[in-house]
Amino acid sequence: MLRAIDWTIMVVYFVFVLGIGALLKRHVKTSTDFFLAGRSIPAWVAGLAFLSANLGAQEVIGMGASGAKYGIATSHFYWIGAIPAMVFVGVFMMPFYYGSRARSVPEYLRLRFDEKTRGLNAVSFALMTLFSSGISMYAMAKLIQILHIFDTPFVWAGLPQSWIFHFSLVISAVVVLGYILLGGLTSAIYNEVVQFFLIVAGFLPLVWLGLKNVGGWSGLKATLNPTYTHSWMGMGSAHTNRLGVEWFGLTMGLGFVLSFGYWCTDFLVIQRAMAANSMNSARCTPLIAAFPKMLFPFLVILPGLIAIALPTQNLAGLAGPHSATILQGAGLIPAKVDALGQPVRDQDGLVQLDYDLATPNMLLHYFPTGILGLGLTALLASFMSGMAGNVTAFNTVWTYDIYQSYINPTASDEHYLWMGRMATIFGIALSVAAAYMATRFNNIMDMLQLVFAFVNAPLFATFLLGMFWKRSTGHGAFTGLLTGTIGAALHHALTLPQGAVPGVKGGWIATLHVYPSEMAQNFWTAIYAWTTCFLITIAVSWLTRPHEEKELVGLVYSLTERPQQQDLRWYQRPAVLAVVVLAATALLNIVFR
Amino acid sequence: MGLDIRLPIGLLFSILGGLLIAYGALSDVAIYQRSLGININLTWGIVMLLFGAVMLALGRRGTKL
Numbered sequence: 239m240l241r242a243i244d245w246t247i248m249v250v251y252f253v254f255v256l257g258i259g260a261l262l263k264r265h266v267k268t269s270t271d272f273f274l275a276g277r278s279i280p281a282w283v284a285g286l287a288f289l290s291a292n293l294g295a296q297e298v299i300g301m302g303a304s305g306a307k308y309g310i311a312t313s314h315f316y317w318i319g320a321i322p323a324m325v326f327v328g329v330f331m332m333p334f335y336y337g338s339r340a341r342s343v344p345e346y347l348r349l350r351f352d353e354k355t356r357g358l359n360a361v362s363f364a365l366m367t368l369f370s371s372g373i374s375m376y377a378m379a380k381l382i383q384i385l386h387i388f389d390t391p392f393v394w395a396g397l398p399q400s401w402i403f404h405f406s407l408v409i410s411a412v413v414v415l416g417y418i419l420l421g422g423l424t425s426a427i428y429n430e431v432v433q434f435f436l437i438v439a440g441f442l443p444l445v446w447l448g449l450k451n452v453g454g455w456s457g458l459k460a461t462l463n464p465t466y467t468h469s470w471m472g473m474g475s476a477h478t479n480r481l482g483v484e485w486f487g488l489t490m491g492l493g494f495v496l497s498f499g500y501w502c503t504d505f506l507v508i509q510r511a512m513a514a515n516s517m518n519s520a521r522c523t524p525l526i527a528a529f530p531k532m533l534f535p536f537l538v539i540l541p542g543l544i545a546i547a548l549p550t551q552n553l554a555g556l557a558g559p560h561s562a563t564i565l566q567g568a569g570l571i572p573a574k575v576d577a578l579g580q581p582v583r584d585q586d587g588l589v590q591l592d593y594d595l596a597t598p599n600m601l602l603h604y605f606p607t608g609i610l611g612l613g614l615t616a617l618l619a620s621f622m623s624g625m626a627g628n629v630t631a632f633n634t635v636w637t638y639d640i641y642q643s644y645i646n647p648t649a650s651d652e653h654y655l656w657m658g659r660m661a662t663i664f665g666i667a668l669s670v671a672a673a674y675m676a677t678r679f680n681n682i683m684d685m686l687q688l689v690f691a692f693v694n695a696p697l698f699a700t701f702l703l704g705m706f707w708k709r710s711t712g713h714g715a716f717t718g719l720l721t722g723t724i725g726a727a728l729h730h731a732l733t734l735p736q737g738a739v740p741g742v743k744g745g746w747i748a749t750l751h752v753y754p755s756e757m758a759q760n761f762w763t764a765i766y767a768w769t770t771c772f773l774i775t776i777a778v779s780w781l782t783r784p785h786e787e788k789e790l791v792g793l794v795y796s797l798t799e800r801p802q803q804q805d806l807r808w809y810q811r812p813a814v815l816a817v818v819v820l821a822a823t824a825l826l827n828i829v830f831r
Numbered sequence: 832m833g834l835d836i837r838l839p840i841g842l843l844f845s846i847l848g849g850l851l852i853a854y855g856a857l858s859d860v861a862i863y864q865r866s867l868g869i870n871i872n873l874t875w876g877i878v879m880l881l882f883g884a885v886m887l888a889l890g891r892r893g894t895k896l
Binding site: 243246247250251254257258261262265283428431432435436439443447450451603604605606607608609612 | 834836839840842843844846847850851854855858862863865866867869871872874875879882
């Protein structure tokens with residue numbers, strides 16, 4: 239399937255990835271160089287890395303799948319679920335993250351609250367990054383297998399096809415390990431920028447060809463049911479739109495709690511802004527990232543929509559099981575098939591589609607040899623940028639917030655630099671282990687994912703109170719986080735999505751309420767967790783001794799000087815960028831309502 | 832940070848663009864049936880080469896962004 243030209247493109251890219259790491263090696267002298275890129279990254283580079291670090295496998299494949307399943311309403315994950323939070327973190331929160339000189343998000347919690355709040359956040363975050371980078375690797379190895387990328391070379395080499403999965407895991411681990419070990423965060427950031435451009439270069443021609451084929455956006459509208467092509471239609475009730483969520487759950491659950499919880503507190507993305515070369519660059523980082531983010535739905539969601547809009551065709555040569563059951567798929571998307579080769583049906587007898595194959599099949603369908611190599615390289619690049627983001631966030635939190643805080647506080651800077659490199663190695667080794675765990679124990683992975691969701695849901699309440707209410711205390715924050723997590727677990731234990739059986743999907747204590755969809759349940763779990771954390775933090779803070787005001791200078795809004803903006807050009811001012819981003823997002827929502 | 836990121840990006844895109852243009856010029860037109868009859872290798876190769884050249888020029892001049 240792949241020819242010499244495709245392989246050449248892939249190899250050229252990998253040479254560049256490792257070459258950038260090698261060129262940066264001589265600049266890494268201190269732990270600050272390794273973990274924070276020497277705080278020397280220009281705003282636009284940090285901005286594109288901020289975007290790209292989040293652009294893992296889940297995004298490119300998952301958003302294409304959601305596009306095919308839910309239609310253009312998937313753009314809510316961008317226009318509601320990302321942009322407002324990215325604007326907020328840049329304008330209001332970055333002055334404290336960057337200004338406090340904290341080296342990580344848990345370290346900010348240490349400065350603002352106390353040791354136990356930091357410890358809780360650092361440990362849960364470190365585990366979570368390892369776990370997500372493992373999931374990312376697992377997904378990539380699976381995809382390589384399904385797309386038959388390495389089949390021919392393995393036949394030539396006389397190796398069994400069953401090794402492809404292991405080979406893909408090892409090769410991606412080695413490449414990411416190589417460039418992070420060499421150049422640290424700078425290397426990860428630089429490669430994320432390269433990956434950003436490569437992903438755009440690989441997917442833009444796909445969208446162009448696809449849209450040309452179906453007659454543009456108007457062609458899509460004419461072919462598909464209107465619920466696919468309107469993002470706000472039927473959002474009044476959870477039963478009248480494809481997502482199965484009503485507008486309040488969507489805007490509060492996704493748009494406020496989950497989105498602000500991720501973009502404003504997750505060290506994976508915040509680290510990119512902390513590496514910026516000035517306070518103003520750090521504030522502009524998420525705002526610059528918001529511009530491409532706003533347009534990404536067209537790059538990653540449209541392929542899914544086009545895949546479902548095309549006439550159902552013989553999928554020979556595309557990914558998926560090659561049998562008669564293929565014809566029960568839709569467009570380019572095959573049916574899910576069970577172990578016996580029969581299509582999987584839901585309780586209403588409808589055939590379940592394997593939506594994750596929407597985007598990969600689009601690549602195989604439209605791209606001839608040559609550009610196919612570019613498209614697949616872009617896909618691999620997206621996996622690696624997500625993995626590298628997790629690994630750099632992990633090695634920093636491990637070294638500064640766990641190793642330096644609790645294990646060895648008085649070592650030399652050289653020693654911490656060494657520890658950072660070691661953490662990169664065992665972090666990646668543990669990710670590989672997590673990837674193998676995913677292949678063997680699906681249920682454990684689902685459970686872990688659930689636990690992390692409970693831990694994450696209340697986080698934003700803690701940061702909001704910490705940054706904007708000087709009376710909030712360490713005891714308050716810690717109790718709030720714990721009870722928020724318990725609140726999330728309880729809510730999950732007492733509710734169930736429609737059609738699910740009690741267990742990992744919820745209802746494991748009792749079923750008091752049934753949600754119309756799993757998404758609605760997730761959003762409401764988040765809303766309950768956030769509210770619990772918010773109220774308990776306030777209550778406990780009132781009962782405990784407040785921090786001295788002089789300890790909180792630079793950490794809390796009311797006690798910190800506003801950043802100076804006089805000598806900046808208009809387009810360098812965060813407030814101006816913020817208004818432009820928000821106005822453009824509002825416009826997109828109106829156009830695609 | 833010692834290395835202007837626009838240089839490696841410019842170089843990478845110029846090389847990839849060049850490869851696609853060369854392959855697009857030499858390849859059999861029959862393979863472009865799937866891309867709606869458009870020689871997508873040639874077309875997209877030119878776009879990538881141009882982008883790479885612009886990045887290289889900006890990086891060489893050291894223009895601040």
